[in-house]
Amino acid sequence: MGCLAGLGWFILLVAVVNIEAQNKPPIKINSKCLGNLLRVDVSRLGGSFLEVSAVINNSSIILTPSLSSKCGFTIKKDHLGNAVIYASVQNCFAQNVDDKAFTTKLGLRLQSDNVVDKFYLVEETCYYSSWASxxxxxxxxxxxxxxxxxxxxxxxxxxxxxxxxxxxxxxxxxxxxxxxxxxxxxxxxxxxxxxxxxxxxxxxxxxxxxxxxxxxxxxxxxxxxxxxxxxxxxxxxxxxxxxxxxxxxxxxxxxxxxxxxxxxxxxxxxxxxxxxxxxxx
Structure with missing residues (x-):
């Protein structure tokens, strides 16, 4: 009888977790080019942990703090669960075409205790040719x-x-x-x-x-x-x-x-x- 009661609590807990996951709104991702910068806004993260990586040749390279500063990335997250990613168009992983078109691919992985990891791919091409000296x-x-x-x-x-x-x-x-x-x-x-x-x-x-x-x-x-x-x-x-x-x-x-x-x-x-x-x- 005790085992059945424990099983009942477990099923109830799983049901609550599933309901919370279903009710949680999907994250919102917007990207736009700002001259020599690419901006990516990620909102509705809730309590999820955001891991950002650069994607090149079908491989993901996690952007650690030291690699971010070396390669031209800035990642900020506020207390409301929103994140902003800035990338130099000339970042280490950008595909550069004649110094006029710059394509950056980012992988966004969300990790949470109650939700299975989710991976989002963001790809944006910024056109910038009016370079100053x-x-x-x-x-x-x-x-x-x-x-x-x-x-x-x-x-x-x-x-x-x-x-x-x-x-x-x-x-x-x-x-x-x-x-x-x-x-x-x-x-x-x-x-x-x-x-x-x-x-x-x-x-x-x-x-x-x-x-x-x-x-x-x-x-x-x-x-x-x-x-x-x-x-x-x-x-x-x-x-x-x-x-x-x-x-x-x-x-x-x-x-x-x-x-x-x-x-x-x-x-x-x-x-x-x-x-x-x-x-x-």
Whole structure:
């Protein structure tokens, strides 16, 4: 009799769980392109745990905090059960077509004690061709700078080379040149080979027309500078491209306002300030 009573409680518990699962509204997923960023909104998560992965070549790679900052992803979740995912269109896993079309695939896995795991695939192609010579993305977990590499027909050049690495963007770059060294122009200059920089959490890539450098935030190679009263986190580098005995430097720098320095809250408003001239760059 006791066994039957226990079985009855078990059946009742299963029934309650099934009813809760059926009554729980399905999650809502929206994605949209915002210039050089992809935004994915995931709502109605309830108490489910959200695991985000990048999908490439039919394989899923879980976006850990360190990989997210290295590859250009930011994941935020609020207390209401909603999540927002931001991805740089030039993230590590994007399919890039001529630096104009960028396709990102994300896997969203929901895990809950009462519900079987569910997997959702999100795929979005962002078209973005109006690149500036330098574009910067500032996120809480990373800084990204994307710099144009000059094409042979972009400029009429003098016969002598430039000594300033900031002027290197005005020199045509041989497509066969490969990134070899990263020189961090912090108050104390530091030189890293590409593989060392990547081991330290930096994302570095070279596309058909652009150089992309991504730094975790914070990092040892960034520094703080006051610009027009706003504290900025500054990343300043010279990227060295090499081919046999030929070397070409390309300057890549970014400056992002620190969270506590450029935003002010009142009872009725939120105000943000950015300095008009970015002196560190």
């Amino acid at each position: 330098r574009e910067i993305i500032c996120k809480p977990n990373y800084m990204e700078v994307s710099v144009k590499k000059a094409a042979p027909n972009d400029y009429n050049l003098p016969a002598y080379p430039y000594s300033d690495p900031r002027k290197a963007a005005e020199q045509p770059m041989d497509a066969s040149l490969k990134i070899a060294t990263v020189v961090f122009l912090t108050p104390e200059e530091r030189v890293m080979q590409v593989d060392e920089a990547q081991r330290n959490g930096y994302g570095i890539s070279s596309t058909l027309t652009r150089l992309v450098l991504r730094s975790p935030n914070p990092s040892r190679e960034t520094y703080t500078k006051d610009v027009a009263g706003v504290p900025m986190t500054v990343l300043s580098t010279s990227i060295i491209f090499e081919k046999t005995k030929l070397t070409t430097p390309l300057y890549a720098g970014a400056a992002c306002p620190q969270a506590q320095g450029g935003v002010f809250f009142t009872e009725t408003s939120i105000r943000g300030f950015l300095p008009r001239p970015h002196c560190p760059l």
